[in-house]
Amino acid sequence: MGCSSSKSVDATADDRKSAKSTTTKMASKKEYREKSEMPLNETLRQPPKRIQQMMQEAASSQPLTLEELEDKQQRAEQRRQELMQQKLEIIQKNAQMLMRSPEENPEDEQENPENPD
Numbered sequence: 001m002g003c004s005s006s007k008s009v010d011a012t013a014d015d016r017k018s019a020k021s022t023t024t025k026m027a028s029k030k031e032y033r034e035k036s037e038m039p040l041n042e043t044l045r046q047p048p049k050r051i052q053q054m055m056q057e058a059a060s061s062q063p064l065t066l067e068e069l070e071d072k073q074q075r076a077e078q079r080r081q082e083l084m085q086q087k088l089e090i091i092q093k094n095a096q097m098l099m100r101s102p103e104e105n106p107e108d109e110q111e112n113p114e115n116p117d
Contacts, residue, residue: 046052064072 047055
């Protein structure tokens with residue numbers, strides 16, 4: 001039957017047991033693999049209470065009108081401009097401090113006196 005032997009060989013009881021044990025081992029491995037996979041729907045959790053409250057408030061409130069949306073957008077743009085102006089002022093101030101010469105900044109000289117020796 002097989003490629004290596006010309007004689008026909010009958011399967012013995014030991015061969016059958018070993019064949020069954022390997023199939024049961026394979027089956028147990030398959031079962032283990034299936035158990036290790038977790039469906040996503042079991043791991044879903046509810047959002048925190050504060051987010052649930054916000055979602056409920058949003059669902060119960062009236063939708064914003066076009067006028068309210070435009071007003072809100074205008075206030076947000078104004079706030080962005082203010083923040084950009086503050087950042088620009090800070091950058092300019094830092095640039096001025098870096099560009100100062102050591103003669104104008106006597107505090108640095110006192111902290112780091114030069115030794116002529």
